[in-house]
Amino acid sequence: MKKYFILVCTLALLISCKDNKKEASPEENSAVKTTEAKDSISPFQDKILDNAVIYEANIRQYSPKGSFKAFTKDIPKLKEMGVKILWLMPIYPISQVKKKSANGKFAEDIEDPKEREKILGSYYAISDYTKVNPEFGSKEDFRELVKTAHENDIYVILDWVPNHTGWDHVWIKENPDYYTKNEKGEVIDPINPETGESWGWDDVADLNYDNQEMRKEMIADMLYWIREENIDGFRCDVANNVPINFWEQAIPQLREEKNIFMLAEAWEPELMNNNLFDMVYGWDLHHTMNKIAQKELTAEAWEEEIEEVQNKYKDHHILMNFTSNHDENSWNGSVKERLEGGVETFAALSFLAPGIPLIYSGQEYDMNKRLRFFTKDTIKQKSNKMFSVYKKLGKLKSKNLALSGGKNPANYQLLQNSLPKKAIAFKRVKDDQSIIYIANVTNQQINVSFDFNGEFRDYMNNNKNFTVKKKEKITMQPWEYHILK
Template identity: 45%
Template sequence: MKNILYILCILLFVACDNPSAPVVNELSPMTKTDLAQGILYEANIRQYSKEGTFDAFAKDLPKLQQMGVNILWLMPINPISTTKSKGPLGSYYAVADYTGVNPEFGTLEDLKDLVTQAHALGIYVILDWVPGHTGWDNHWIKDHPEYYLQNEAGEIIDPINPFTGESFGWTDVADLNYDNMDMRQAMREAMVYWVKEVNIDGYRIDQAYAVPMEFYKKTFAALREVKPVFLLAETDVNHPGGIEMVDLFDASYDWPGHHLLKDVIHGKKNVTDWDAHIENLLETYNDRNIVVNFISNHDENSWNGTVQESFGAAADVSLALDYLSPGMPLIYSGMEYDLDKRLLFFEKDSFPKVAGKTFKLLEQLGALKLQHPALHSGVDRGTYRRLSTSRDENVLAFERTKKGDTVVFIANISAEYVGFTAPYNGTFKRFEDGRVKILSDTYEHRMRPWEFWILTK
């Protein structure tokens, strides 16, 4: 009875806090259809607010719903190791206790409250999971040194890069030994714990390619005995395991596409290279595999630069492409507020939350993604057809269709004005304002640098 009253109070709180926000009485387990409409948000709890807590973040859940977000990915919520720690607060990915909550963020009950509030708004919640290594003061180090890889001297080692055979330089973590079956079982039990105890909806697996596929097969089966879950892999077909590894998961990263898009924006490649990438994705991935499209995430922001640094004046068209291309778009904490700084990784940071042009664009793109079956992915994926133009090296034009629904994307992916013709005719509505746009094969279209059109019927 107490649990029922508690959930009713949460629903009432959310509804009163944001009267326009639809409230879900009970969130059903995630289905493949839910994934097909997925919009993913990566939450950096530590840096999202000055407080850096679950409670502070939960207050903005209605804003995520405004942007169409329906899957929330929480960066690691576990206690952080202090032994060999980097910086004052250490890395989220140096886990001290797989079944504990970082007190910096709040309590277990605070986390449960966050999940309950998200579910009330129709938002699924997944946890970031680090299966490849632990922090140096994880109790496994003392209690089960056999759980770890060791050198010839019997010393536990930090992770080794499989491509080079050298240390990654991640000296704040100890590499786990997946030849030890007891360790695998302990890891599996920890993952099942969070699904049962907190009712989370799945995991984002850090460095998924570094763990044997057999572990995933048995572990994912155990998770799905509890409830259907969403499993996102930090990997792609170019990493160890290839497509066989990717196929174990519901979704994986489009790292190649991310890096290629930056090269196109900076003139190192052109749109024809992007065409080849999309063609390869469509041939390689089947309907069960969803690629996650992104222009930023925690690694990119902290180590490689802000969206503005990486994409400059092309930021908006690049973001739009994330939503219109086959796959699931990702928003990283702060993007919606035009984040213009590299967030510190090992110490406290924050950013001002003033909704500007990017928040509005994300609202529009979110509504577009959810309302148009042509833009769905996975098992409900809409078809993708490249539309040829007279300037294919600079102009990206394609059509997404499904069950009578059509969305057309045309963009000038260059820093120059372009004029072009396209053998395509039709009357459309512009997604941003509903005004009529006519495409004709007899007309030369003109586009400003980085301009894009999203047209619907």
């Protein structure tokens, strides 16, 4: 009887211990999820940039729901287009104070409550660097997005906004000295250093980089996303407005934690020196494409700009090539507005030119509108000729060494043609692989000859035979282009 009693007590104790076992905290669960996610993709390396394609995701406008979940289910489509790096526009909570509308008014100044409710504000007016915007979903939804991207061999970078915060950011009340102030001691919006006047970004407050404690907190918040949420780098907004010595202080600390990819919204070559940023924007090449399409410049401007780039940047410097992004689309026009009939022609050029190409949300769906910036404006995912185009271009980029765009890029060679003001022709070469791009970048039919011979496969035209005979003219329709293997 005594033995039976002891046995019953022992069993009861074991059951009690099991029932009272402490549940894992959200932080512990996060750590487990992060560890699991780290196994699904290899560490980021420079060689990945050789054949990378970047995709900029506008979560709010991508789907009717505008959520992490709705976007996550389409990540396999990105892989089909050769995307290796997924750049998420800011995912953080948006400031409710001085929340801006399209006409420049603040939401709180709009009398009609229904109209006021439509104002969602700018992604770039952040109220907390370490939380997610509930408009997009939960942090768990975000983690699933990162996990899914990694499972598809896609690295995730976050849009980081270091120059300013929203007016109700947690630092405003707790640490007002983190901000730039005027003579009256009032926090101000960002100032253009060249003119000394406001940029007009009055929905955000300017950060003071003379404050060393602010710098430490900024770096700590960036490290949070690397350590706890397993992201792979950052696209840094107006990176050239932040002192370069901050990047010299921050980026080595971030890289100590993990191999990461760093993209600067800037064009200064010095930002890519000393293992700081991996890539900057190819703004000048982008503007040149627009101006050629709009007849403000001729095709010769492309070669002139390429020569300028080669003189300005070092061989290991990388430019991001793009025909659109969130700023260009919302403020300067859709690709159809800016590039007219040359949308596909210049998309191909952005893939074939030295550098790494960008696809902005909606371009794969032939989007032909300016997305509203401060309110909901869903991308229509119906017509998708460009998805097939990007899929072909992405496949070529991923497999052909001649399109290497990383820190040891393929060589670029100008090819002469008889109509240099109307046609672009060049060759990319690396090791034993080469590829040629020729294009009529006008809205008129041309008869043009090229200064080379060869039997080729026309890659974008089902690899059909394509013959070029030196000095023999070829008829090219408006905006016609060929990628010759």
